[in-house]
Amino acid sequence: MAHYSEALDGVFTALADPTRREVVRRLGRGPMSVGDLARGFPMTLPSFMKHVRTLEANGLIRTAKAGRVRTCALRRERLALVDDWLAEQRRVWEARTDRLEQFVTDPEEQQ
Amino acid sequence: MAHYSEALDGVFTALADPTRREVVRRLGRGPMSVGDLARGFPMTLPSFMKHVRTLEANGLIRTAKAGRVRTCALRRERLALVDDWLAEQRRVWEARTDRLEQFVTDPEEQQ
DNA sequence: GCAATACTTAGCCTTATGGCACACTATTCG
DNA sequence: CGAATAGTGTGCCATAAGGCTAAGTATTGC
Numbered sequence: 114m115a116h117y118s119e120a121l122d123g124v125f126t127a128l129a130d131p132t133r134r135e136v137v138r139r140l141g142r143g144p145m146s147v148g149d150l151a152r153g154f155p156m157t158l159p160s161f162m163k164h165v166r167t168l169e170a171n172g173l174i175r176t177a178k179a180g181r182v183r184t185c186a187l188r189r190e191r192l193a194l195v196d197d198w199l200a201e202q203r204r205v206w207e208a209r210t211d212r213l214e215q216f217v218t219d220p221e222e223q224q
Numbered sequence: 225m226a227h228y229s230e231a232l233d234g235v236f237t238a239l240a241d242p243t244r245r246e247v248v249r250r251l252g253r254g255p256m257s258v259g260d261l262a263r264g265f266p267m268t269l270p271s272f273m274k275h276v277r278t279l280e281a282n283g284l285i286r287t288a289k290a291g292r293v294r295t296c297a298l299r300r301e302r303l304a305l306v307d308d309w310l311a312e313q314r315r316v317w318e319a320r321t322d323r324l325e326q327f328v329t330d331p332e333e334q335q
Numbered sequence: 336g337c338a339a340t341a342c343t344t345a346g347c348c349t350t351a352t353g354g355c356a357c358a359c360t361a362t363t364c365g
Numbered sequence: 366c367g368a369a370t371a372g373t374g375t376g377c378c379a380t381a382a383g384g385c386t387a388a389g390t391a392t393t394g395c
Contacts, residue, residue, distance in 0.1 A: 156353085
């Protein structure tokens with residue numbers, strides 16, 4: 114378990130949901146209120162808010178309330194964790210002592 | 225929901241678990257049998273196999289059985305989906321008509 | 336061919352996830 | 366101040382996730 118990371122768990126979990134990925138996408142264009150963000154998603158506001166909270170809990174966005182409006186903004190630096198993990202992954206497979214890859218998956222086995 | 229993608233759902237879900245991320249890491253060094261892979265993880269084989277199946281179902285690895293041994297190999301091209309998503313994300317936020325970001329999260333609001 | 340090896344299958348359990356309705360609070364607008 | 370707006374909080378529900386044990390199957394080594 115040398116490479117365990119709760120942060121990575123959280124980020125990947127947050128991005129595993131299509132609603133949350135779309136929220137991240139929209140916030141890429143700039144901050145937005147919860148209400149505006151929720152527009153277009155086929156779910157109730159309380160349900161939508163759970164996604165917002167999940168994103169916030171996992172550090173992908175930050176939110177702040179001004180008056181009765183809560184505004185959300187993307188935390189781009191958090192997405193870098195994913196980049197970093199991918200980079201390390203590449204490092205691993207580039208480092209391999211190229212044991213020739215004679216492994217094949219032929220259709221011999223389907224179950 | 226213009227950007228919905230089941231494939232992306234699957235890949236992120238698969239990577240959200242530390243056991244599965246570690247499996248991907250190990251397979252980065254080359255193919256390995258289920259038994260060898262399982263070594264070192266604090267769980268029973270049936271539980272471990274669920275992770276293997278999840279990774280396979282989501283396209284991150286392919287497996288094939290020869291005799292009584294099932295060998296797993298990484299499908300690197302599948303990880304590219306994550307790269308692509310990140311790239312698109314960057315595209316989005318670079319395209320924004322830089323509405324000045326006067327938004328701040330001050331500690332004014334903590335629930 | 337019998338035992339050991341390497342999974343597999345099945346069923347069970349607990350917790351987490353994602354959605355809902357309904358009721359409530361806090362702001363802002365007229 | 367009273368109504369409309371923008372969230373919030375609570376509780377409920379169904380399904381999925383991740384783990385276990387126990388028992389079964391298929392190969393391989395002696």
